[in-house]
Amino acid sequence: MTSTGKSPWILHYNASSCNGCDIEILAALTPVYDVERFGIINTGNPAHTDIFLVTGGVNEQNKAVLKNLYDQIPEPKVVVAVGICASSGGVFRDCYNISGGVDTIIPVDVYVPGCSVRPEALIEGIVKAIGILEEKRLQLAMKKERNVLEAGK
Amino acid sequence: MNIMMAIIGAVAFLVFAPLIGGLLMGCDRVFTARMQSRVGPPILQPFYDVVKLWHKEKAFSSPVETIFTTAYLVLVAFSGAMLATGGNILLVVFSLTLAHTFLILAAYSANAPFSHIGAERELISVMIMEPALILYAAGIFMVTGSFMLIDVFRMGVPVIVYIPGILLMMFSILLLRLRKSPFDISTSEHAHQELVKGVTSSLSGKNLAKVEVAHWYEAMILIALMILLFSQVYIAAVLMLLVVFFLVLIIDNVFPRVTWQTTVKRIWITTLILGVVNIVILGIFEGVLL
Numbered sequence: 001m002t003s004t005g006k007s008p009w010i011l012h013y014n015a016s017s018c019n020g021c022d023i024e025i026l027a028a029l030t031p032v033y034d035v036e037r038f039g040i041i042n043t044g045n046p047a048h049t050d051i052f053l054v055t056g057g058v059n060e061q062n063k064a065v066l067k068n069l070y071d072q073i074p075e076p077k078v079v080v081a082v083g084i085c086a087s088s089g090g091v092f093r094d095c096y097n098i099s100g101g102v103d104t105i106i107p108v109d110v111y112v113p114g115c116s117v118r119p120e121a122l123i124e125g126i127v128k129a130i131g132i133l134e135e136k137r138l139q140l141a142m143k144k145e146r147n148v149l150e151a152g153k
Numbered sequence: 154m155n156i157m158m159a160i161i162g163a164v165a166f167l168v169f170a171p172l173i174g175g176l177l178m179g180c181d182r183v184f185t186a187r188m189q190s191r192v193g194p195p196i197l198q199p200f201y202d203v204v205k206l207w208h209k210e211k212a213f214s215s216p217v218e219t220i221f222t223t224a225y226l227v228l229v230a231f232s233g234a235m236l237a238t239g240g241n242i243l244l245v246v247f248s249l250t251l252a253h254t255f256l257i258l259a260a261y262s263a264n265a266p267f268s269h270i271g272a273e274r275e276l277i278s279v280m281i282m283e284p285a286l287i288l289y290a291a292g293i294f295m296v297t298g299s300f301m302l303i304d305v306f307r308m309g310v311p312v313i314v315y316i317p318g319i320l321l322m323m324f325s326i327l328l329l330r331l332r333k334s335p336f337d338i339s340t341s342e343h344a345h346q347e348l349v350k351g352v353t354s355s356l357s358g359k360n361l362a363k364v365e366v367a368h369w370y371e372a373m374i375l376i377a378l379m380i381l382l383f384s385q386v387y388i389a390a391v392l393m394l395l396v397v398f399f400l401v402l403i404i405d406n407v408f409p410r411v412t413w414q415t416t417v418k419r420i421w422i423t424t425l426i427l428g429v430v431n432i433v434i435l436g437i438f439e440g441v442l443l
Binding site: 002003006034037038039044045047050072137141 | 182189190194195198200201203204208209349350354355356357358361
């Protein structure tokens with residue numbers, strides 16, 4: 001694993017979640033689960049982020065905010081939809097104000113189901129996300145190399 | 154011969170200071186985790202963080218950020234190298250201040266409120282540090298009769314004997330500049346949050362990595378200044394470092410953050426009581442003591 005996988009900093013955004021999944025995300029940071037073991041830090045700042053955790057089914061009010069946060073995260077980045085609402089809209093799917101899942105607004109890489117999501121499942125999801133992050137870093141490096149080669153021609 | 158020694162000292166500082174600084178930050182994170190009954194990250198975590206940041210995509214709030222952060226790193230490293238050559242303490246202090254000016258400019262160049270508040274607070278933090286560093290230089294001058302750091306080693310006894318107050322004052326400055334609670338006003342270290350990372354909030358990728366490495370250099374400069382007071386008795390210096398390291402961690406974990414007003418008051422009062430009084434006493438009894 002490269003340094004990218006050993007230091008995944010997360011950003012957590014609540015897109016109209018009931019706070020159930022948010023509490024579980026914070027629980028993962030407490031001494032019981034201690035995700036800092038894996039170098040994970042809750043940054044609260046899109047400029048420093050690698051993994052974007054989104055909870056909730058996304059309503060009309062936070063569509064723009066979600067898109068904005070996603071755009072501000074530098075590549076390589078991975079989006080994790082935390083909880084069933086973020087994955088598909090959950091029980092709120094048919095509500096008039098819910099867009100039905102994070103993937104209706106931004107591309108999602110990992111879906112972690114559960115209501116609310118269990119910290120174990122969340123950590124499993126983040127481990128999956130770290131794998132994808134590594135792949136994306138490799139792609140980015142290859143793309144950079146290709147650009148250099150093309151510029152050389 | 155002296156020039157050779159000076160060059161070797163400078164190169165050794167430039168190479169080893171970030172390695173030792175990064176390891177210290179790693180130890181800090183592990184010990185902090187243990188104090189909170191957590192396992193904590195690997196000891197090399199700060200290096201992983203910096204390498205990861207180096208491979209991130211370039212994303213600027215403003216293109217001048219790169220120039221300012223590079224200048225910050227280069228000048229901090231330069232101050233450290235000058236310290237390692239045993240050069241003029243005043244030049245070290247001034248180039249360190251100039252370095253911080255570039256960090257502040259980098260934060261101001263972004264059109265972001267958190268970054269601006271962070272920059273203002275960094276300015277306050279540097280303003281708090283400055284009198285203390287000047288007092289340190291004055292203390293060294295009063296004892297050795299010169300601003301050249303190499304002259305500290307020509308003294309018969311370690312300078313700490315004459316200026317113990319200066320050491321304690323430097324400890325409060327170390328707390329401030331390591332961005333430790335209760336004085337982490339401009340930004341804060343690792344998992345802590347202040348103003349969404351304050352002065353570094355708009356920096357990302359390589360620029361943030363440079364600021365992080367510069368931070369290790371700065372920590373090593375302050376530690377080197379403290380060690381220098383124990384010029385001949387290195388066992389005492391090592392003991393002092395261990396005590397300081399644990400005190401910094403305990404204070405960081407126990408105390409909540411204070412406002413910037415309280416930070417100014419507390420550190421300046423400490424500087425006044427410990428630094429100024431020490432120098433005044435030294436001035437009055439100069440004939441008897443030296």
